[in-house]
Amino acid sequence: MNFQTLDLSAIDWARAQFALTAIYHWLFVPLTLGLGLIMSIMETKYYRTGDAFWRKTAQFWQRLFGINFAMGVATGIILEFEFGTNWSNYSWFVGDIFGAPLAIEGIVAFFMESTFIAVMYFGWNKVSRGFHLASTWLTTLGATFSAWWILVANAWMQYPVGATFDPDTVRNEMASFGSFLEVAFSPMAVVKFCHTVSSGWLTGAVVVVGISAWYLLRRREERFARSSMLVGSIFGLVACGAVMLTGDSSGVMVGKAQPMKLAAFEGLYEGSDQAPFTIVGDLKIPGMLTVLATHKLRGFVPGINDILEGGYTLPDSTKALSAEEKMSRGVVALDALTQYRLARSAGRTEKAAVMREKLEANLPYFGYGHILDKKDLVPPVPIVFWAFRVMVGLGSLFCLVFFLLVFLQYKKQLTRWPLLLKVTMWCIPLVYICSQAGWVCAEVGRQPWAIQDLLPVNAAVSALQSPAVRVTFFIFLCVFTLLLIAELRILFKVVRKGPQIEEEDKQNN
């Protein structure tokens, strides 16, 4: 096999495989986060009132949680190992920083989830009510902790703080305990966690109110449906507020750390001091993008061409470099690294010192050395532009729906609005589209970077030939699609059967 040059299509297949597995994984995780909290609230209600109705209600949602959870687990394991299998260079280059959150996720979060979920399902007749309630909350908490650590890892790829490049080991390293804290609590990680987890809550709430609406329309399981609708819609309204607030902070953060991504969100080629926000086509709100991205009335938001050509003033008052300049400095950095290592192994310490200095001077542009064409620095704009609009548009729809649901329940008029109940049901598939669109913005928008400015995907990949990755891509596509169909059918059957609380009560009486 020829390893002299990298198989370029293998890079695209590796990207496709990662995207596929991440998309599938994200079909299950948000519901785990959202439904977890809702079922915990319902079980708390049972603990406090002792009313068996709430126990059965919690158990019904826990049944759905379990089916969904199994799929989340199945699709998640691949993602972790894919960093090694398909992104071998990445794993070495940043494993020193990136591996830690993943290991902590395993030790702290996954064991918590998998231990207490077993008590939640099999402990009803075996442990006290208090212990059971604690187990349900700990399952949800474990899932949320897990989200924290994996999002710390993801945020670091978008905003690599706390890392020091060591030319002797040829990788990025943590310099001290302080740099770990910098990674674990970076502003990008905090914003990403809050936005992602609250979007998970929103998903859980939409699924709960959507299923409740289906029962209400059929006049089935009325007490169950009304109670779930009430809990779900209040929770959903809160989640909507959290998603909007954290979405706003995400925008500001992206503007600071990943200006190219922000420009792609907006399809903005030429920047300005009062950049407009495009709704669709020529429908624009003047100056709005500047306000959203900088929280000021005037502030320069660079467009794609500005970022490629440079020359505008950065927030730290320096002039932005052009893409060509960054690329040539990157090439200097790569060459200095090679020269440094050769000089060191030959024992030429003086030359090594000179080369090290040269490397350090050009280090911020290290990743640009692997960029072959400046056009590669622009992500696929149409995909990102439309994904952003789908996310924001659908998010606004959910806010409206939750507001109406809460308002009409307050007025005790909900069942008089069957159209709203139907829309609520249809929100279930839409919330998944919305959520996936969010990740498309985040991940497609940062291409070509595996790690922002440090390592593009073409330098992050494993030395595999494309047929191998193509085969595993199609294996995962078939397996996950088949399992998704099975999961949906099982869920539909469980929902159709319903919790049967009233029927059981009648039989018992």
Added chain:
Amino acid sequence: MITYNFLQNYWWFIISLLGGLLVFLLFVQGGNSLYPILGRDEASRRMLINSTGRKWEFTFTTLVTFGGAFFASFPLFYSTSFGGAYWLWMLILLSFVLQAVSYEFQSKVGNVLGRRGYRILLIANGFMGPFLLGVAVATFFTGADFTVNKLRLGDVTNPVVSTWGSAWHGLEALANLWNVALGLAVYHLARVLALQYFINNVRDNEVEARSRHLLKFDTVLFLAFFLAFAGRLFTMTGQAVEHWGHVTEEPLKYLNNLLQQPFVLVLFLAGVLLVLFGTLRSIFSKTFRRGIWFSGAGTVLTVTAMFLLAGWHNTCFYPSTADLRSSLYLYNSCASAPTLQVMSVVSLLIPFVLAYIFYCWRAIDRKPITREELESGEHQY
């Protein structure tokens, strides 16, 4: 004094311990491979599936944590082995992916593949999981065909640091009989553990009688393959690291490692004796149900000791058969000192995690599984 060297050895110990726990927890896979033979009717099959079904997530989580801990503490192994032995790892993962849904889905209405379909996937995982993991672990001693060259990162046309020599990308490990021997040893060990776990966890005369009967055969097969591999291990040449990272071949390296490290020797012997005690007593005594406690603990100790033989005492834990300079040992593959320090602080949580797992297992297993218990449970597979 906590030195960088100490941290490397400490983290290799954690990896070894997680490896030991993982192999013990493969009793779930052992059970998956056994239930059609052990359970004659649907009721007893359901008991068996529910018995391991309450534990599968621990095996899965331990596998994930094992991977995560390896990534964080020895990233060069992670990037070299996973990216190189691609097919071997992918097959292992795929078998676990399919298993993860099979417990939950197999008894549900509308599951598309039918009960039989998911149970076939469980059986497949029951064989492939332990066997392929055993083969992968054997390469820690027998080595693999790879090269590592960090200089490549400066080369725009071919920047990948770790490259694999064989176009089979990991499947070539199956052509080495000693790898296969360890794979089969782990597979039969998983079954030996599963049988003792069922004797302890399921109260059913028929299941118990058949478990004790089958245990004889699996024990003989396990011992045959294990002894064959151990015989090879303690007579083979290994790779040793001298000062300044110079790697040389050393005859009887692993035997020397065993004899020169009393702690590992005691761990290894105690582990083997515990496994033998638990298993043989389960075979010969009709009332002894606690075999799994001894065999389980013995498995953790033995496997931990074997990992320590691979990595401690200036040994290459991932020998390259292509180029001695590329072989991986603790110093050249580990994470930086600050990362290992942070991770060491986190590792202090491990005893706490083990304690709550133990407490919760006791709570769930207070009542053994019987036909009646299964009917009264709120959640069943």
